[in-house]
Amino acid sequence: METTIKFYQTDTFTVGNRLLSEAERSVQAGMQRTNALNSGHRACQGCGEALGARFAVDAAMRAAGNDLIACNATGCLEVFSTPYPESSWQLPWIHSLFGNTAAVATGVAAAQRVKGTKTRVLAQGGDGGTTDIGFGCLSGMFERNDDVLYICYDNEAYMNTGVQRSSATPPAARTATTVPVGQHPNGNVFGKGKSVPLIAMAHEIPYVATASVADLRDLEAKVTKAMSIHGARYIHIHVPCPLGWGADPAHTIKLARLAIESGLFPVFEAEHGEITGHRAIREQVPVEDYLKLQKRFAHLFRNPKQVEVIAQLQAIADRNIRRFKLLEKRGAAV
């Protein structure tokens, strides 16, 4: 006679919601959250990395009972948070070189072991410091299974030094070093770059996950899960960069959401080298919806519109959807 569907005013898509019990609310909804990256940092307006870092480190702090040390590679996150003598960090924090933060974190973790303390260790860096410059140290940390959670904030280029291409820059994107020129301007070439999450999986470390600032609940759940495990763990967080992407600072979360919903950024998790869950697409959108909002892809929409290039990008999204079963609600972790 009547249909009743389990339902809350906004379900759990929002950060908090007064209708949810305390346990169901996110770390970010709490008045007592650490604010690990405090106000006054010098990130640009609408910085996805600053947001992602606070989301992740606050969750890690809660999981570690506030007993946590962070190692930070050179990059935007380090520069905007710690212009001497200021620091935005609300936890013990050490800056390493661009390329060695995984190694430094290994050392910090070893020190804790020798000292017999329970202090947990976090390493973090941008995509440049992770997928390019720090990659050797990172791979070493993985294969030794050192007790470190490494978090990569992926904004898809070297933003701090002026938006140069990294091995995480998507095809067709304009950067300072992939300027679209000529009659059929294409930007970054297709068929290059790498997926560090998949490479991390190949090390068969206990836990690998991707996450996004557009899905806070998922991100917090993954950080919390990673913190419950010892050994090498890797979380790769998609963080839009308004400056480098040529986007409205207000669109940071919207862009991250469109990247997920189009399939361009697959959100999944893996344990010991095997995929164990994925976040299903909720409202699928064509990649164009995502691309159009960013000036780094503007050359695809000028006369003549680069229909074939856009189709190639759609093919990448479609492949992700197939590969990670992104349209399957069943078996979805989130």
Add this chain to the structure above:
Amino acid sequence: MSTQIEKPFAITLDRNTSLANHTGSWRSKRPVYVDRLPPCNATCPAGENIQNWLFHAESGNYEAAWRSLTENNPLPAIMGRVCYHPCEGACNRGQLDAAVGINAVERFLGDEALKQGWAFAKPAVESGKRVLVVGSGPAGLSAAYHLRRMGHGVTIVEAETAAGGMMRYGIPRYRLPRQVLDAEVQRIVDMGVELRLDTRVDDVLAMQAAEGFDAVFLGIGAGIAKRAYIPAGDASHITDAVSVLHEVEDSQPLLGRKVVIYGGGNTAIDVARTAKRLGAEESIIVYRRTRDKMPAHDFEVKEALEEGVKLKWLSTITEAGEGNITIEKMALDAKGFPQPTGEFETLPADSVVLALGQNVEQTLLEHIPNLTMKWDSVQTDAVMMTSHDGVFAGGDMVAGSERTVTVAVGHGKKAARAIDAWLRGELYQPAPKHEPATFERLNTWYYADAEKTVRPVLDIIRRQSTFDEVVGGLDESNALFEARRCLSCGNCFECDNCYGVCPDSAVIKLGAGKRFAFNYDYCKGCGLCAEECPCGAIVVELEDK
């Protein structure tokens, strides 16, 4: 926050946290919290703050919800049954999946209040002023309630033997059970309102002078049935809808086995359904235009058809004889007006009920000198005052508004506020309204999809033969579910999104029920909070520098 420690070599700055760096100085735009007028509230004829009472209902605090509701409308259990809920037609959720079942939740709250015995508070201070209310229909009851809340003495005079006006003598029991009506009237009387039944007033000014009332509110309704000339034989039985619906309150009117109802409004539907319940084998509505042109609400037509009521449109009655009527078929012209075709047909009919609209009774109005009228209705100004100083009016008798219970309740409230101001020698000024909360301002990503809870409909057979209530109510879990479908358009519902998504931690959470504030020392003006606010309660304004 500065910590004084010995400075290392060549370092001159104090070691500090980044809080010393007021990044708010970068800002060229600033986010501001706003409240907007949701479409439900904007369209409610009774001026209910629907979103606010849903907000309380969402958390399961039904008494707070009911108290919020009754600040504007003292008759929620009645409303939840007879209101045509224009709010639901305007609901933004309708563009997402289906409108929130506001009316059903209102009924749940109204019934819950009756079950729990929640009462209205008596006024804290008596004003010493006395107001005479003529008519105990929805307009009069609403005016009396609001005036009493403001501390005025109120006397209602009612010509009938029971209170309620058209709610009792126009709306059938299957739509409004009488114990619900009686209980909601009693709750108003219990505030200290005097109710004089069986008291017909023809010269209201004389009564005002005799008893020393400071102001008068008229809510006498429109109870005179309009007639149309139909050539009829002596044996034909022609009556009108007003009489039938009035008679059925106290007795069983004899309409026969085949009943023809002439008209296309909600009253025609009410009579047709009533005739079925009185035992008519056939209950046929004859209407001169087409079904889509009927003024009756579609859901009522639908319910009537389900009960076996028949519709004969594009027809006029040209003659009524003994046991049958003659109808002429009509055709719509290019402008959509019905024109006679010259084709006739005979229908068996034991009685014909005219449901062609109602007029206002004039006796009382004729006793007030120089009253400005419009046709049979009274002309009022923007605050419901007639052309006679100190005499206010509302409901069906007033010119230029829809004749519904909810409109009448709204009139009563507005008039009460105007009377209160007038008694103090002031002119009532309604509070300015917020900007509308449009669908485009919502970020609907954050709302989950869900179907509207369907009110259980009584078994058709049972409905046909009795005057039991047709539309059932929600139970507690359903009502909660339905309330939680509210999008809270334009007003913060504390989802914590702004607090969570600020990259600069520049949103201060003030705690449950206190909402949020911006810390403009650090807000860089990126606008993420406004973009990700589900309900559109944040705007971004240019800094004026």
